[in-house]
């Protein structure tokens with residue numbers, strides 16, 4: 075009898091330990107909403123109406139909808155409250171191997187009518203980049219804005235792409251889409267009958283990455299430092315194809331496609347992503363860089379590129395980007411033409427050093443300074459472009475950029 079208790083106790087402790095390792099239950103609440111007045115700002119100052127998911131009932135609808143983030147093995151209860159006044163909505167978990175009941179495809183799963191709440195339950199699968207979107211009249215509801223990224227990270231919470239995968243230093247996620255404002259008009263967003271009209275004539279005027287374009291894309295910039303690894307998640311939820319072009323210096327490695335690791339690393343400067351697809355890439359540069367990653371939006375019927383957006387990428391010499399913002403020195407004027415002056419916040423201690431690099435990482439200027447509060451630098455022979463200035467003051471590094479025009 076004693077032995078049976080011992081065995082039962084042992085079995086229970088094994089069950090309990092497995093249970094503890096995998097049973098993190100996560101509850102996420104989303105509200106499905108539709109705008110009554112246009113509040114989403116486009117790059118040119120125009121505003122448009124959206125349908126979308128928000129975290130709170132009072133939140134403004136943003137594009138894309140919030141990123142849902144989980145760790146592998148999490149038991150997720152995703153609650154969705156429909157507060158959109160008219161149309162029913164669902165959440166389709168695109169790329170996740172969830173059962174049909176929780177898949178958010180109407181008629182196979184369930185729809186959530188206005189002022190009702192439904193729950194999608196699933197276990198977070200293999201670490202990767204996934205999408206979620208509404209599956210009710212999906213061409214219209216997705217175009218209206220009902221989409222977002224779902225990210226699964228390794229259970230051990232390490233900064234690796236998946237268990238036993240690639241280590242990285244920084245992570246970014248970019249979701250591409252388009253807006254045709256015709257499909258965002260009030261009567262189309264709010265009229266239920268519009269839901270039965272397919273999108274026949276789709277002519278987007280706005281080509282987006284994380285809901286932004288043109289000058290708004292500054293906020294999506296990638297900043298990293300030499301020999302550090304950037305993990306970039308890419309996804310396309312638009313109706314156009316996307317071709318990303320990376321600077322060759324970033325030695326872009328394509329490591330996964332649609333949530334599955336690729337059997338071998340593909341080094342490539344270009345990557346085409348079709349609607350619904352996701353890719354994951356690693357970027358790492360051995361040289362300083364001030365460049366951009368471009369994304370072309372091409373019409374799937376004509377294959378014609380209708381728009382190109384570019385997102386800045388800056389690779390600096392330092393490990394910590396925060397020091398870039400350091401105000402230990404000022405550059406006047408900036409942009410400069412034939413000369414500029416550096417002024418220091420305090421008199422520099424002896425043996426401080428100013429070094430200037432061009433955007434290819436070559437040193438173009440170096441000078442030891444001592445007990446100085448400013449320094450004039452002649453740039454007549456340097457050529458146009460961006461230069462990186464490093465101040466080494468007793469082992470403390472400060473960085474600034476100067477543009478020569």
Ligand SMILES: [Cu+2]
Nearest residue numbers: 163208210215
């Ligand atoms: Cu919907």
